[in-house]
Amino acid sequence: EIASCLVGSEMCIRDSAKKDALSKELCIITRDCLGKGENWVMTGFEGNASLCFLGSTKDIAYVEVKCYGYPTKPQMNLMTRKVCTLLENELGIPKKRIYVAYFPTEDWGWNDSNF
Numbered sequence: 054e055i056a057s058c059l060v061g062s063e064m065c066i067r068d069s070a071k072k073d074a075l076s077k078e079l080c081i082i083t084r085d086c087l088g089k090g091e092n093w094v095m096t097g098f099e100g101n102a103s104l105c106f107l108g109s110t111k112d113i114a115y116v117e118v119k120c121y122g123y124p125t126k127p128q129m130n131l132m133t134r135k136v137c138t139l140l141e142n143e144l145g146i147p148k149k150r151i152y153v154a155y156f157p158t159e160d161w162g163w164n165d166s167n168f
């Protein structure tokens with residue numbers, strides 16, 4: 054079972070209202086795909102990220118999903134599709150320029166102890 058999840062991303066988003074809206078959508082996606090709602094999800098955005106792929110820094114995003122527990126391949130595939138669709142629709146980043154990496158772990162600390 055996945056008890057908590059961190060969804061972090063590197064892309065330049067300066068509008069705090071847009072960040073808030075994306076955070077809410079990422080929580081919904083995490084709930085739908087991994088079974089954990091906003092009480093167990095932390096989102097973050099790295100400002101001024103400097104990413105380059107295929108010699109271009111234009112329209113690119115890197116998303117990390119850190120999970121306590123191990124999601125299944127179908128769960129990760131579904132989440133990747135939904136995250137890519139969200140970022141393409143909301144930020145105009147082509148899906149082929151969005152990368153999602155998963156980091157499951159059994160070592161996660163919170164509230165003065167480890168799970």
